[in-house]
Amino acid sequence: MAEEKDPEKEKRKIKSVKKMKDIMTTYYIEAKMAEQTGKKVAWITSGGPVEPLIAMDVIPVYPENHGAMIGASKMGIDLCQKAEAMNYSSDLCSYARSDISCATVNGGPIGGLPKPDMLICCNNICGTVLKWYEVQARYFNVPLFILDTPFCHTQFTDEARKYVRKQIEEYILFLEDVCAKKMDHDRMKEVGKISVEGQRLWQAVLDTAQNKPAPLSAFDAFFHLALIVTLRGTKLAVDYYKELLAEMKQRIADGIGAVANEKYRLLWDNLPIWYRTKWLSEKFAAADACLVADTYTSAWCGALKYIDENNFLESMAEGYSRIYLNIGIDEMAREVIKMVDKYDVDGLVMHSNRSCKPYSFGQLDIQRIVRKERGLPSLMIEADMVDERFFSESQIATRIDAFMELVRERKGA
Amino acid sequence: MYTAGIDIGSITTKAALFKYGKLAATKLIFTGYNSEAAGKKIFTEILQEAGLKESEHIKVVSTGYGRGSVSFADKAITEITCHAAGARYLNNTIRFIIDIGGQDSKAILLDENGKVKNFVMNDKCAAGTGRFLEVMARALEIDLDKFGALSLKSQKPAPISSLCTVFAESEVISLISKGVAREDIAAGIHESIATRVSALAARAGLTVPVMITGGVAKNIGAVKALEKALNINTIISEHAQLTGAIGAAVLAQNLK
Numbered sequence: 001m002a003e004e005k006d007p008e009k010e011k012r013k014i015k016s017v018k019k020m021k022d023i024m025t026t027y028y029i030e031a032k033m034a035e036q037t038g039k040k041v042a043w044i045t046s047g048g049p050v051e052p053l054i055a056m057d058v059i060p061v062y063p064e065n066h067g068a069m070i071g072a073s074k075m076g077i078d079l080c081q082k083a084e085a086m087n088y089s090s091d092l093c094s095y096a097r098s099d100i101s102c103a104t105v106n107g108g109p110i111g112g113l114p115k116p117d118m119l120i121c122c123n124n125i126c127g128t129v130l131k132w133y134e135v136q137a138r139y140f141n142v143p144l145f146i147l148d149t150p151f152c153h154t155q156f157t158d159e160a161r162k163y164v165r166k167q168i169e170e171y172i173l174f175l176e177d178v179c180a181k182k183m184d185h186d187r188m189k190e191v192g193k194i195s196v197e198g199q200r201l202w203q204a205v206l207d208t209a210q211n212k213p214a215p216l217s218a219f220d221a222f223f224h225l226a227l228i229v230t231l232r233g234t235k236l237a238v239d240y241y242k243e244l245l246a247e248m249k250q251r252i253a254d255g256i257g258a259v260a261n262e263k264y265r266l267l268w269d270n271l272p273i274w275y276r277t278k279w280l281s282e283k284f285a286a287a288d289a290c291l292v293a294d295t296y297t298s299a300w301c302g303a304l305k306y307i308d309e310n311n312f313l314e315s316m317a318e319g320y321s322r323i324y325l326n327i328g329i330d331e332m333a334r335e336v337i338k339m340v341d342k343y344d345v346d347g348l349v350m351h352s353n354r355s356c357k358p359y360s361f362g363q364l365d366i367q368r369i370v371r372k373e374r375g376l377p378s379l380m381i382e383a384d385m386v387d388e389r390f391f392s393e394s395q396i397a398t399r400i401d402a403f404m405e406l407v408r409e410r411k412g413a
Numbered sequence: 414m415y416t417a418g419i420d421i422g423s424i425t426t427k428a429a430l431f432k433y434g435k436l437a438a439t440k441l442i443f444t445g446y447n448s449e450a451a452g453k454k455i456f457t458e459i460l461q462e463a464g465l466k467e468s469e470h471i472k473v474v475s476t477g478y479g480r481g482s483v484s485f486a487d488k489a490i491t492e493i494t495c496h497a498a499g500a501r502y503l504n505n506t507i508r509f510i511i512d513i514g515g516q517d518s519k520a521i522l523l524d525e526n527g528k529v530k531n532f533v534m535n536d537k538c539a540a541g542t543g544r545f546l547e548v549m550a551r552a553l554e555i556d557l558d559k560f561g562a563l564s565l566k567s568q569k570p571a572p573i574s575s576l577c578t579v580f581a582e583s584e585v586i587s588l589i590s591k592g593v594a595r596e597d598i599a600a601g602i603h604e605s606i607a608t609r610v611s612a613l614a615a616r617a618g619l620t621v622p623v624m625i626t627g628g629v630a631k632n633i634g635a636v637k638a639l640e641k642a643l644n645i646n647t648i649i650s651e652h653a654q655l656t657g658a659i660g661a662a663v664l665a666q667n668l669k
Binding site: 258371405409 | 517
């Protein structure tokens with residue numbers, strides 16, 4: 001007997017998911033075939049400036065996106081343990097651990113990433129990437145470029161601007177050297193414009209969650225994020241997000257929400273718990289709660305205000321330095337409060353992520369500031385983005401249930 | 414009109430029976446490995462004691478870690494909300510609850526009407542919980558009942574620095590082998606749990622009057638250490654360990 005589909009659930013499914021899966025499959029196949037097609041592959045950190053790579057026709061590959069796939073496929077424990085057997089500490093980021101061990105065994109859901117021709121590391125997201133990329137540069141014996149973005153405690157100084165700008169020039173020289181060809185600056189300008197267009201569209205997609213009910217949840221955003229991370233600066237990403245945006249607008253018109261009976265709207269902070277996104281999304285949906293926005297996926301359009309699409313290379317020094325993870329706690333709290341207001345949320349759900357120190361450090365302060373400024377209840381979930389050994393279901397379930405009782409009580413339902 | 418609250422914790426299962434809004438009977442048993450069976454057993458027993466039949470219509474709220482395994486409950490409510498309701502039933506001036514249970518500890522801030530305003534729970538490890546004290550009492554070969562009183566005899570508490578229960582246990586064993594007096598080690602252990610729990614209380618926004626609930630409220634050493642760490646006096650009900658069950662029975666009165 002054929003499995004009967006629940007029409008209610010079918011209605012709520014986002015149609016673009018299939019296209020996204022196809023695009024990502026094609027992307028990884030092309031990346032894995034790069035050696036045959038004569039294209040170069042660069043591994044790059046998630047917050048790194050990818051646009052010059054696109055302009056140079058280099059295929060960017062993201063160990064962090066791969067880490068998310070490993071987590072979502074529940075292959076994290078095995079690979080993390082392999083890294084620990086290689087003498088890496090269990091305190092090290094689980095993306096780093098799973099990537100380092102995966103490279104030696106070609107494991108994971110896609111049989112490992114294609115071998116890199118170069119590594120591009122930008123420390124705007126964390127300090128771990130420096131050592132992680134050095135390890136991989138030694139392992140693959142390929143050149144490594146490090147873009148050092150100073151931490152923006154309260155501001156972005158002129159000195160910092162000059163310092164990062166100078167490195168971007170060096171970055172281009174590095175690429176010209178590895179690729180043995182000159183950068184086409186007209187093409188670079190074009191890619192910069194497309195990148196900005198893609199980021200604006202991604203922001204517009206996220207903005208649709210302001211609608212009540214929200215047509216997409218943070219759990220959906222975690223999935224649809226992949227293109228703005230990996231293929232930022234390509235027409236492919238722009239076209240995809242145009243379609244996704246149209247679908248979201250249609251859902252709003254049809255009154256379709258991500259959660260069947262959205263009564264409570266919540267904001268998520270930190271990376272997803274990749275191996276538990278389904279469990280979490282169902283747990284919250286069962287309490288009529290929708291995670292309508294998050295600080296994570298909005299990080300790939302959050303620096304738009306600093307970027308001039310007509311002067312991309314000049315302005316990207318600031319854009320890449322002032323991302324969410326590279327600013328002071330006060331500014332982070334201001335960003336969170338802006339999102340609280342914008343999406344009209346009833347509570348804050350924070351994932352204290354054992355792997356991601358820069359994201360998790362300061363969460364208690366942000367929690368305190370948000371409580372003081374907006375009086376919102378908040379929940380802290382202690383877990384890890386990839387390493388399932390740090391997830392304790394019954395304890396987390398109790399915290400979520402208690403938090404929802406609090407949110408419900410406050411809303412007077 | 415009867416209501417019942419059943420609180421299935423990691424170590425003990427508690428039940429409270431209310432008759433016309435007043436506490437009529439309480440019961441406490443060990444949970445054992447089967448929380449569902451423990452829930453059924455305690456319910457049958459408390460009804461027997463009160464001379465009631467299961468067929469009588471009694472509204473039941475379940476709480477605690479096993480709240481989902483009580484099939485006959487009308488509703489499951491978390492121990493945070495139940496402790497708030499229970500504490501206010503026992504003393505209607507309470508604004509803050511410190512509950513140290515078997516596998517977790519919580520600090521709960523209430524508003525002036527007794528509603529939960531904020532809560533913070535320990536991170537997912539045994540440090541700062543009743544289980545921590547159990548492990549340490551065993552290492553010192555002392556009955557859990559006498560553990561707290563023993564610690565009060567100490568003149569010079571031995572500091573325990575490890576946050577991890579397993580590491581703290583080896584620290585205790587090394588103190589024993591160094592010949593440190595038992596009461597000093599016991600006092601150090603209670604100070605350690607008090608420091609840990611007082612940090613939770615600070616995060617949740619400590620406000621007086623404070624009630625200590627949960628099994629650890631019976632431990633005078635832990636209570637005194639906590640009062641010292643927080644620099645306040647606390648209120649302890651004779652029903653401390655039953656607070657969650659009492660709160661569940663109180664909340665069951667609101668069920669339609």
